[in-house]
Amino acid sequence: MKHSFIFALCAATMLLPACRNNSTNSAPAVQELKMEEAPAIAAVAAEGALASSGSHAGQGAALPISQKIIKNAVLRFSTSDFESSKKRIADTVKKYGGYIASEKQENTSMQWRNEVAIKVPAAAFEQCVESITSGASRIDEKSITSTDVTEEYVDLDARMKARLAVEQRYVQILQQAKNVKEILEVEAQLKSIREEIESAKGRLQYMDHHVAYSNISLEYYQTFANSDPQSPGFLQRSWLSFKDGWNWLLSLTLGIFSAWPLIVGIVFIFIFIKRGIRRWKSRKAPTNVNQ
Structure with missing residues (x-):
């Protein structure tokens, strides 16, 4: 009996530390999560601040990444040969390694117009712009802008890397979660x-895409007739008036052709009414003679 009591006491003494360890390990993991999360969030803020200050300091010195500049051009001009200009522009864009992102063409009896969005490698931007405008009859608008996004790029890149580090910390914490x-x-x-x-x-x-490929917003057109001449002068006004009259005559002729069903219907109605009147007169004429 005495030996049994001593054995039970020894067993209880050995189990007590183990119970204490289990109690410690079963502490709420939420507190551990918060303790890990606070330094992670602080690291994000610190790294973001360093990235921002580094980008400001790098304005006068060498930047850790190449300078990021987005170039855009807006072009608008008239041409004397629409189809030739269209082919020339397509060949020019292909020559400089660019591509046409979108195109919208509108043709009327008075004017043909095309709106084109062009993407061209930044290294060939200036040469491409000059080649496109070289064949213009008259340039209405030529606007070129450059936007430096280096500071924004550096700051955003640093913040993304900081968030990637935070993501890895959360993955480690997730592996330690207990419930x-x-x-x-x-x-x-x-x-x-x-x-x-x-x-x-x-x-x-x-x-990156807009830095690598500059954007050219192009609009070109060919005017066939205009009642409001682009420059004064009797001869030009006379020629444009003649073209206006010719276009009006063509439009009228085409309108008559397109309305042929209506014209045929009117002719049949006229013939029907005319025959009815003749029949009415022929029936009434003998009655008048008998009287």
Whole structure:
């Protein structure tokens, strides 16, 4: 009996430290999550601030990445040969390694017009603009702008890298989660961080594309007749008036051709009425003679 009591006491003494360790390990993981989350968020803010200050300081010195400049041009001109200009512009864009992103052409009896969005490599931007405008009869608008997005790019890139580091910390914390509540909390934070990372990646890709390929918004047109001459002069006014009259005559002729069913219907109605009147007169004429 005495030996049994001593054995039970020894067993209880050995189990007590183990129970204490289990109690310590079962502490709420939410507190551990918060303790890990605070330094992670602080790291994001610190790294973002360093990236921003580094981009400002780098304005007078060498930047860690190449300068990011987005170039845009707006061109509008008239041409004396619409089809020839269209082919020349397509060949020019192809020559400089660009492509036509969109095109909208409108043709009327008075004017042909084409609106084109062109993407061309930034290195060939100036040469492409000069080649496109070289064949213009008259340039109405030529506007070129350059936007430096280097500072925004550096800052956004640094913040994205900081968020990637935070994402890895949350993945490690997720592996240590002990219950469903902790897992859901960490996964919610991971989802938010990953959405920010995807948004930053999308913005960086957008800037990279627009830096690599400059945009040219082009509009060119050919005017066939205009009652309001672009420059004064009797001969030009006379010639444009003659063209206006000729175009009006063509439009009238085409309108008559397109209305042939109506004209045929009117002719048949006229013939029908005329025959009816003749029949009415022929029936009434003998009656008048008998009287």
